[in-house]
Amino acid sequence: MENLLASPKTTFLNLPVSKRDSIVREAVAEFAAQGYQRASINNIVKRLGIAKGSLYQYFENKESLFLYVFESFTQKVKQTVKASVSLERPTDFFLLIKQVLSAGIRFIDEYPDYFQVYMQVVSEHDVPQRDSLIASVRLFSLEYFSPLCEDLQRQGKLRNDISAQMVVFILDATMDRFLRGYARPDLDGGMALAGMQPVQMLGEIDTIIDVLRSGLLAQS
Amino acid sequence: MENLLASPKTTFLNLPVSKRDSIVREAVAEFAAQGYQRASINNIVKRLGIAKGSLYQYFENKESLFLYVFESFTQKVKQTVKASVSLERPTDFFLLIKQVLSAGIRFIDEYPDYFQVYMQVVSEHDVPQRDSLIASVRLFSLEYFSPLCEDLQRQGKLRNDISAQMVVFILDATMDRFLRGYARPDLDGGMALAGMQPVQMLGEIDTIIDVLRSGLLAQS
DNA sequence: TTATAATGTGACCACCTGGTCATAATTATG
């Protein structure tokens, strides 16, 4: 899972932490704004006020820098998820979804640029190691929800007349769109999710989950 | 609504139809694959086997060519929608959604590159006239569904405890994700929508609509 | 036929890209 081996040169590792941080920060900002291919190394070094040659003594090339940035992204994701989701088999399935959604909101609030980088990777075709990058951050979705759904269906707690696959799809679709809309207000379809107060945000999440529950619960 | 004024030069309009078509076709292919900014005029003329100067006698610049392509896209969209959706106030709300989804599927099958161009525009930030382009193709969604939902709520046919805005959001989210997943299999989250037989496709659509109905209908 | 208008062409331009490398400045070591 962690075999991406985004390897900075030792020169980078010898740098003071503040400088390393600022390099990553500006790189993230550039990749967030432009995506991988259009991101400009010239831009990054200009923002940092360092020579281009310096950056190439920290990282092998553009791809290496990008992979390092993305790995740092997956770390933050894991942190946030661990801190927000009560792990292991959850008592209430829909409570879990709520926790995941809340974690997503919190992540976007805290690391908006990182989330933009992720969205760019998803929509860009020719990103190095694109598939494994996306896979590495699919903790939730598919691999996580699928077995849970199948369990619940066996227990008769979830509608049995539709495939677990489809249940996961609908869950994923709603969550995906919700977080995208929050991260990029121009995509939220008039929901005005961005700029919403946290408490109201939770209310919207509750509503969504309520609809999902009504739609997906086993009929009485 | 149609004030985009994507204006080819008269030289382009004097061209034989087949040549005009092939030019648009290759331009669409390039914009679909690369998005607006990364799309290469050099690539397009190379594919067409014409000189770069020629293209610039057909269109003022890259932006003008792109706007022409996009306008041609909106035309095809309107054609498809008109041919697929029984217009005016529909008898069954969820039947309407089914028709819109089917129209989307048909459009993607018939004009996959055009749909990719649209998706690129949505995810790209710096596309000329991006906002109005996106708005010009939002016949359905928002402006269309919102008043319908409000009507249904007044008639007590739709849950009254959630805002019409939220209903539209959930509808839009599901439809959006479904069509995206169909157009780009790598995004469908294991649903394997692409390559699915049309009849099975309709089945999946029915399932989704059934879930939405259960989730959104007025509780008994 | 000749004169005129309309098209087609590709070398060329300024600018940008990721990446290199000889050199300079700095730091660590003896």
Add this chain to the structure above:
DNA sequence: CATAATTATGACCAGGTGGTCACATTATAA
């Protein structure tokens, strides 16, 4: 101090970009 190792630098490179323009080619008209 001097020597050696490490790090910083930016001119430079090949290759790409959107766009131009003087010129060649073709079609139209008289």
